[in-house]
Amino acid sequence: MALVRRATGSPPPAACADPQLLIAALADADAERRRRAVLGLGGVGAAIPAVLERVHDGDAAVREAALTVLAAHDSAEVAAGLAVHLRSEDAALRTAVVEALAAMPTGVLPLLAQLVLDPDPDVRILTAMVLAHLPSPQAVRWLVEMISADRHPNVVAAAVDALLPLAGAEHAPLLRAARTRFADDPFLRFTIDAALPRLGG
Amino acid sequence: MYAPASGAEDGFTLSDTDFERFREFFYRRTGIQFSPAKRYFVDKRVGACVRSSGEDSFASWFASLRLGIRPELTQEMINQLTVNETYFLREDYQFDGLLNSVLPSVMSERARAGRTGPVRILSLPCSTGEEPYSIALRLLEEWPSIDHVDVEIHAADIDTNVLGHARRGVYGTRSLQRVPPAWLSRHFTPTGGGFHQISGDIRSAISFSLLNITDTGQMQAFEPFDVIFCRNLLIYFDELSSRRAAENLYGALRPGGHLFLGHSESMSRISPIFTPCRLPEGLVYRRPTTGATR
Structure with missing residues (x-):
């Protein structure tokens, strides 16, 4: 017994499978087969509705695989299909969807006008969390919009928190105005007071 | 394998605020933390990044980096601030x-x-x-x-x-x-x-x-x-x-x-x-x- 090497030392061949077989495998009782089917459907546009269904999968690894595959389809349709889960009662699903949406700059942008005005403040807070990590120059504009206009202090606090790593001295008046608007909210006051000295300029 | 590199480029100094913001950003991105003692090194290497990026200031370079507008800047930043060095029994x-x-x-x-x-x-x-x-x-x-x-x-x-x-x-x-x-x-x-x-x-x-x-x-x-x-x-x-x-x-x-x-x-x-x-x-x-x- 010792260090051994397989007789075939060549690179492993790439796996491939018929998309229809993979879609059928999404309903397999074995979670690993479902997970591999989801990953195998990466790049198959016609499979998106079926992969979106796997976001509800009871197995966390299958769900994560589905979100990774869907995030790679960076379109408004897929982002909209994921954004509905921002209202989910399942906190782990909400968090996972926020992370997936934050990797979809193209798909998320068309949804923002609606999301920042959502009647549910929790959805607006989650939207700020998406914007915090969205690799898009538009993210700052939307966060500024939320800080300027939102009426809920927790939403504004979330937007301030998201803006801080991106903020500069030019945002100081915006934060001061928010502090004035929510003068009775100690958490928001604390957040902004702590942030202002770090803006530079 | 990567570890903080050494070396110097001249003529660039971050403000205290920019150093803190960059340090925090770099830590979040890579998990690597620079102590204030590394200030000189960070200044010089960030200066090299800003110059090679073609951006006209730290502010515009940092904004492009943070917002993901130019993904190649991230690779350049990591390459500048780490050194690709490997050897036997490293981190053993x-x-x-x-x-x-x-x-x-x-x-x-x-x-x-x-x-x-x-x-x-x-x-x-x-x-x-x-x-x-x-x-x-x-x-x-x-x-x-x-x-x-x-x-x-x-x-x-x-x-x-x-x-x-x-x-x-x-x-x-x-x-x-x-x-x-x-x-x-x-x-x-x-x-x-x-x-x-x-x-x-x-x-x-x-x-x-x-x-x-x-x-x-x-x-x-x-x-x-x-x-x-x-x-x-x-x-x-x-x-x-x-x-x-x-x-x-x-x-x-x-x-x-x-x-x-x-x-x-x-x-x-x-x-x-x-x-x-x-x-x-x-x-x-x-x-x-x-x-x-x-």
Whole structure:
């Protein structure tokens, strides 16, 4: 017994499978087969509705695989299909969807006008969390919009928190105005007071 | 393998505020923290990044970096602030963890499951080969079970040039600085000019492959591994590529398999699908034994 090497030392061949077989495998009782089917459907546009269904999968690894595959389809349709889960009662699903949406700059942008005005403040807070990590120059504009206009202090606090790593001295008046608007909210006051000295300029 | 580099570029100094903001950003992005004592180094290297980017100021360079407008800036930043340096037995507390904690666990689970066949280890990215050869040396020299268990070591990288170097197995004194003289004598042959070549037996025992960690098809083609070393790679990836890599590493491990990341990396920042485990020798991530199985 010792260090051994397989007789075939060549690179492993790439796996491939018929998309229809993979879609059928999404309903397999074995979670690993479902997970591999989801990953195998990466790049198959016609499979998106079926992969979106796997976001509800009871197995966390299958769900994560589905979100990774869907995030790679960076379109408004897929982002909209994921954004509905921002209202989910399942906190782990909400968090996972926020992370997936934050990797979809193209798909998320068309949804923002609606999301920042959502009647549910929790959805607006989650939207700020998406914007915090969205690799898009538009993210700052939307966060500024939320800080300027939102009426809920927790939403504004979330937007301030998201803006801080991106903020500069030019945002100081915006934060001061928010502090004035929510003068009775100690958490928001604390957040902004702590942030202002770090803006530079 | 990456560690803070040294060197200097002239004529650029960050303000205190910008230094703090950059330091925080870099830590969040890479897990590497620069103390205030590294201020001079950070100033100089960030200055080099700003100049080479063509941006007209730190502010515009930093904005492009943070907003992901120019993804190439991230690679440049990491390259400037770290140094691509690898050598034998680097960060060998993780090899201690492999021998003292992980392999005993692998052996117990094999016995419990009645599993036979070789223990399988993957080194990815293997760069010029120091990591997989270090694993081989530690096993041959310090793991008594190697006498009655077969071990397969696979090594892979996306770069054909480094794979060629790895297959040749010829290294200079800097690369070999931590190899004990007795090991050097037993497993290497001098080739002149201070260079040594690792023995043909060890070279031929390791399987080197060209592999892209984000290519799900390639990664799924492997039979599952008991242990994967994937150190100091994920810090270079954007959000989506990190997620893909995590999925593929998960799929390449057998349930209960162990994953070693670089000391500054955290899988918890990328994906929740692994279970972090604290070993006496540091942190390792495990694929859960329940749920998706292979």
